């Protein structure tokens with residue numbers, strides 16, 4: 439289960455405080471030490487942990503808290519509020535263009551769940567807005583990626599524009615956008631190539647696609663299971679492409695929590711959705727407050 443270790447350790451720290459009738463400053467320091475370790479073990483970014491602990495400790499050792507009737511409760515609330523803040527406070531909706539089509543460009547490393555998430559988004563837009571999306575298969579390095587998107591398209595009855603794997607992806611996107619204009623599709627979702635790691639050639643290709651398509655959304659899909667690495671990947675893609683948002687996948691797995699808690703603060707970009715399974719309806723809006731509840735258990 440996601441966040442299991444983190445939840446357990448945070449609860450241990452809170453139980454330590456709850457057992458005390460009166461909480462002293464040194465009790466708070468002990469608890470914060472435990473919380474710090476819990477976050478680091480959950481693979482949260484070091485700077486995020488440092489700032490988090492500093493902020494919480496400062497509020498928690500205030501006399502209003504320590505002299506109150508329920509100091510432990512209040513400290514738990516401070517931790518909760520700070521978790522919400524670190525994850526971005528409120529849910530951030532998808533950007534929408536003033537004129538059709540709204541163009542969404544999906545980027546990410548291989549295996550992160552990019553193609554699946556493209557399909558999930560299409561399904562969501564159809565369900566919520568009766569949208570008429572078109573998906574463009576611009577991953578020309580993996581023939582299977584084109585087939586995979588075509589299969590998902592068939593399943594959802596969403597048209598997929600593809601030109602096989604023998605063309606420049608920029609040309610494919612250009613032709614796909616022309617097709618969308620002709621059919622008056624209101625959304626275009628571009629599935630781009632991934633790599634095993636960030637490399638210059640991939641970034642250049644993605645930059646060229648961005649320059650041509652001028653997407654309203656550039657969504658980075660990252661695998662939550664990779665923890666700290668997911669945060670680094672997000673930072674790398676953001677520096678090159680100036681992302682508009684992140685989709686965190688595989689939160690149904692036993693992810694430790696690091697990515698969910700670090701990405702917003704490290705990149706300044708919101709996590710907009712979370713993937714919680716392989717099925718095409720398993721995509722949810724990312725609500726920082728609900729995620730904090732889930733983490734606190």
Ligand code: GDP
Nearest residue numbers: 548549550551552553554687688713714715716
């Ligand atoms: P891509 O290479 O980034 O396009 O990745 P794919 O879309 O092909 O996904 C890679 C694998 O991850 C596939 O087996 C997907 O079914 C799986 N996957 C994608 N999203 C999720 C998710 O939210 N949860 C789980 N458990 N699996 C996922």
